[in-house]
Amino acid sequence: MRTKHFSKKEFSSFDKIYKANFINSLGGIKCANLIGTISKDNVPNCAIFSSFLHIGASPALVSILVRPNTIPRDTLENTQNKKFFTINHVNLDIIEQAHITSAKTNRSEFDITGLTAEYLNDCPAPFVKESLVKFSCKYIRTIDIIENGTHLVLGSIEDIYLPEEICLENGDLDLEKAQTVGVTGLNIYNKVKIEKKLDYVHRIE
Structure with missing residues (x-):
């Protein structure tokens, strides 16, 4: 394959949608997740995100990145209000x-898509019943990214x-068996396939 160089001046001049797809794809394949929240009026909300970030295992902390709230962002508002x-x-x-x-909508995404909201173990936020791997998070705080107006929502599992x-002996999860999919850019969905499993690398002298 031939390597093509794009300068900052070049990629900054791309069409808005083209640039969003292009820059978003540079990070590689990311896990596609549906974030479930509930409004202050108890309307269930469901939105797809590819910005999940593992923060740490002990304690178990995660985050999602939410776009600027120059327009209503139900996920951000609901999480801050309901704390889950x-x-x-x-x-x-x-x-x-x-x-x-x-898509932008004033209706519950569960109604539009036919996905099923389910409530487990007193968590006020809805899970997606059709999802095989899912977990609830308690809201901790929001970190505002001043450079572009986005918001990093921090939560504890x-x-x-x-x-x-899908649970393997050492704690790994076989996400191929769970049929979890990844996303490239904004709209390319990828199968998960285990190509090789290697041993943990310890110190090398």
Whole structure:
């Protein structure tokens, strides 16, 4: 393959949508997740995100990046109001329904897509029943990114639900078996396939 160089001047002049797809794709394949929240009026909300970030395992902390709230951002507002959100892996069976949740709407995405809201273990935020790997998070705080107006929502993992069959001996999860999908850019969905499993690398002298 031939290497093509893009200077900052060049990629900054790209069409808005083209540039969003292009820059978003540079980070590689990311996990596609549906974030479940509930409004102050108890309307369930569901939105697709690819900006999930693992912060740490002990304590178990995660975050999602939310775009600037120059227009209403239900996920951000609901999380800050209700103090809980859920993260639900998108799998092969619900790609199209999950993708539709990126559209602007005044209705509940559960009603529009036919996905099923389910409530587990007293978590006020809805889970997506059709998702196989999902967990609830308690809201901790929002970190504002002043450079572009985005918001990093920090949460602690509370309850986890997943198929027992995907749990491997050392704690790894077989996400290929769970049919979890990844996303490149804004609209290219990818299968997860385990190519090789290697041993943990310890100190090398």
